[in-house]
Amino acid sequence: MTILNDPVSAKLGNRQQLSYIASQAADARLNVELETEGMTLNIGPQHPATHGTLRIIARLDGEQVVWAEPSCGYMHRGYEKLTEVRTFPQVTSLINRIDWLGSFANEVPFILAAEKLMNVEAPPRAQWIRTILFELSRIANVSLFLGDLGVQLGAITPVFLAFRDREYVLNLIESATGGRFHPNFDRIGGLKDDLPAGWIDETKVVMKKLRNFCDEIETLLFGNEIFQSRTRGIGVIPRDVALQYGLSGANLRASGVDWDLRRDQTIPLAYDKVDFKVWTHPDGDSFARCWVRLQETREATKIVDQLLDGIPSGPVMAKVPKIIKVPEGEAWVSTENPLGEMGYYVVSRGDLGPFRVKIRSASFNNISITPWLLRGVYVPDIITILASLYFILGDIDR
Amino acid sequence: MAQVPGFIKGLGITFGTMMRTFKNGANTVQYPHEKEAPPVRARGVIALHQDNCTSCMLCSRSCPDWCIYIEAHKELAPPRREGGKPRQVNLLDRFDIDYALCMYCGICVEVCPFDALFWSPEYEYSEPNITDMLHDKTKLSEWMETVPEAPALEVGADKKKK
Amino acid sequence: MNTLFAAVIPYWGQSLLRVLGGLVAVLLPAGTIVYLFLFKMMSFMQSRLGPMEAGPYGSLQLVAEVGKWLQKEDIQPTNADKPVFKMAPIIVLMSTFLLVVVVPFGPDAWFTDLETGIFYALAVSSISVLGILMAGWSSANKYSLLGGLRAAGQLIAYELPMVLAVMGVVIQAGTMNLQQIVVAQNAGSMFGIDTFGNPYVITQFVGFIVFMIAIQAELTQAPFDMPIAESELVSGYMTEYSGFRFLIFFIGEFATAGVFAMIASTLFLGGWGVPFSWFGWTSMDSVANWMNVVGPLVVFTKMMVLTFLIMWVRFTYPRFREDQLQRFAWKVLIPVSLANIMLTAVLKVVF
DSSP, X not given: OTTTTOHHHHTOOHHHXXXXXXXXXXXXXXXXXXXXXXXXXXXXSSOGGGTTTOEEEEEEETTEEEEEEEEOOTTOOOHHHHGGGSOHHHHHHHHTTSSTTSHHHHHHHHHHHHHHHHTOOOOHHHHHHHHHHHHHHHHHHHHHHHHHHHHHTTOOHHHHHHHHHHHHHHHHHHHHHXXXXXXXXXXXXXXXXXXXXXXXXXXXXXXXXXXXXXXXXXXXXXXXXXXXXXXXXXXXXXXXXXXXXXXXXXXXXXXXXXXXXXXXXXXXXXXXXXXXXXOOOSSOSHHHHHHHHHHHHHHHHHHHHHHHHTOOOBOXXXXXXXXXXOOSEEEEEEEEETTEEEEEEEEEOSSSSOSEEEEEOHHHHHHTTHHXXXXXXXXXXXXXXXXXXXXXXXXXXX | OOOOOHHHHHHHHHHHHHHHHHHHOOSSOOXXXXXXOOOTTXXXXXXXOGGGOOOOOHHHHHOTTOOEEEEEEEEEEOOSSTTOOOXXXXXXXXXXXXXXXXXXXXXXXXXXXXXXXXXXXXXOOOOSSGGGGEEOHHHHHHGGGGOOOOOOBOTTBOSSOO | OOHHHHTTSOHHHHHHHHHHHHHHHHHHHHHHHIIIIIIIIHHHHTTSOOOOSSSGGGTTHHHHHHHHHHHSOOOOOTTXXXXXXXXXXXXXXXXXXXXXXXXXXXXXXXXXXXXXXXXXXXXHHTHHHHHHHHHHHHTOOHHHHHHHHHHHHHHHHHHHHHHHHHHHHHHHHTOOOHHHHHHXXXXXXXTTBOTTOOOHHHHTXXXXXXXXXXXXXXXXXXXXXXXXXXXXXXTGGGTTOOHHHHHHHHHHHHHHHHHHHHHHHHHHSXXXXXXXXGTTOXXXXXXXXXXXXXXXXXXXXXXXXHHHHHHHHHHHOOOOOHHHHHHIIIIIIHHHHHHHHHHHHHHHHHO
């Protein structure tokens, strides 16, 4: 009965409440029965499940976590400070290394913030191409998540299928921008260059392949009963808690919050020209988070298809001076990146470079919920939860 | 109709992929034996067209991690026209790019006002010794042969822009 | 019996031959499984080619890998319980060798012909638990310990459905001697038709499925690979092992897969025999002598088919959680196999 009076579960929706109660009850039962001496388990900094150097200190009781704390900073590269000694054009080449799987998406909010300060707007063609590349980097990022999910849960095949099909997207990004991983294609006032001939047709073919990949993953992984039993009801984030911890992106939408910056704010990108659905899931468990990401990948391929059909003609670069000096002021722009909300608060003092840049990266906020979420779960569920929260180390540590 | 359980359909996916690999071959490339052609725009290595370089240092200054080293001296060249004043030209003594530091961002190529730097999609220049990653101006000039033509642009692109 | 060798070869020669035969029977399938399934089939299922450089189509890759492992430094953790640490992989491999002893490869080609062959096989197969638990405990590593404990819990839980699944076969054949089980399958008739003999995979289908699931768990292959669980426990009980000791674990894993598949093929697919009615044989004594040569090949083929199933499942499924696995064993597999035993016993009495 104590669980029913739990302040968190009292405010939940029906499905969330059920899965939350089920998971908490199982843990509570076990805690009473097996009271053993604790053991501290260091997951990381070198551990296969932390894809990089995240360290999670977990105090275990048997295989159950009593207390957990993420310890980050092992890969801190100091981007906020580095940007202060770079000029504005140089910054984009650095910051696309923050979330290295969806690099182009990192450049966009910074460039938009700088454009906001300079009061220029990219020509429509540049905005459309920006949006296309933004969605392509989302596909490249999230499709790898879908494969990596399998590895974290013990299935080896999905990750190779993911690498196979992500390769097509990376080839597209490379043939358009020249950089496979780090495009550095965005400029203040537009884009570096126009698309090469034949790119649109090629992209359409690839989008079909990606939808096929989503179907394959759905059958291979999401339809598998073992996968469902591993993820359903595990790591339930109720709606209120998700909002309190400042989650964003698919993690928030999986808890039933219908919030997507692509739709909910007006920024000079072409999202208002396309018709797309923001997927949400009422459960808030690991399965919901993975499922929302799968649907988002599908939705992204449809967005790209729609955008490709209507690219306006014209220049890709607005009139900006050769040597860019951003006028004094402060601007905040955030976009819905593959991992969640990513924003830049740019302070300019009228110099060649920014005076101060504050980077809000999605993963850092997303993993801040882990001490709350990991309490009472089993060691295998730590991995499930971390995998479904989906962080990228560069995005946490910056 | 009873639904096929998900774990049986999953077996079908792996078996299907196996059969497809048997029939159509793998998606991977056996690297040293066969090579994929990188796209024309691929940023592989920077080539230097020495005659165009005026050693204005713009590339060196705009490089985010300062990996371009330029040294030059001034010399008087014979005048272009008969009886004119002798011209002053900058002669390049040293133009090094340290590829161990380079981030392949392409800013140097972009800022070059005299079209002296180009991207080439060549990528096979790894070295066992890190100091050999410093390419000097002769080596950078050799890459000029591999620089491709810029690709045609997609429909609707602004043709006027050079 | 064993008339082939007994007349001409002295006892020490026979022993030597048996040791060599045992090595071949364990290592040859292990090598084939690693190359054919682990290297090639897995790669093809992931639309890549796998190793291609060592030998034609990478066929000598395993040799290269063994060479690599032999060169590696043999690291022992400072706090490890050294004698136990060193002994553990050998015990794991030993249980494989003890298992292969009872597998019959032909009318006269066997290592030992125990009256209670299958009983012995089930008994020695659990020795590997001991080795794994020793490895997990002695490594002085928390991940190893968790892996070892998981392995112990899992292997013991799945021993039971395996035994119960075999029980159906034993009831139907009326013997625990593996040789007799093979004869009973190949000489028998099914529903009055004796063209195909009576492979128990059909009459004991439930038992076959339960047995295959149980050996999947015994072998700690996905979806039951939590003891190793590379994304959670790094490598479970093998985390601290390197070089040759790791190689022993690695070979042991696949050799055991081969031997278990051999036992399964003996129990359910008719072992070394082909249906006796094809050649007009009626009993064990009338089987032609060339079966001693063909028999091993038949076993090998059937083993490969079963290993293919094991590996196919391994490359497709994600892994269970420890509690789900236990629940699956105790709440699904054991009741099902008990029902199977009951049904078999009733039918045995009726017919």
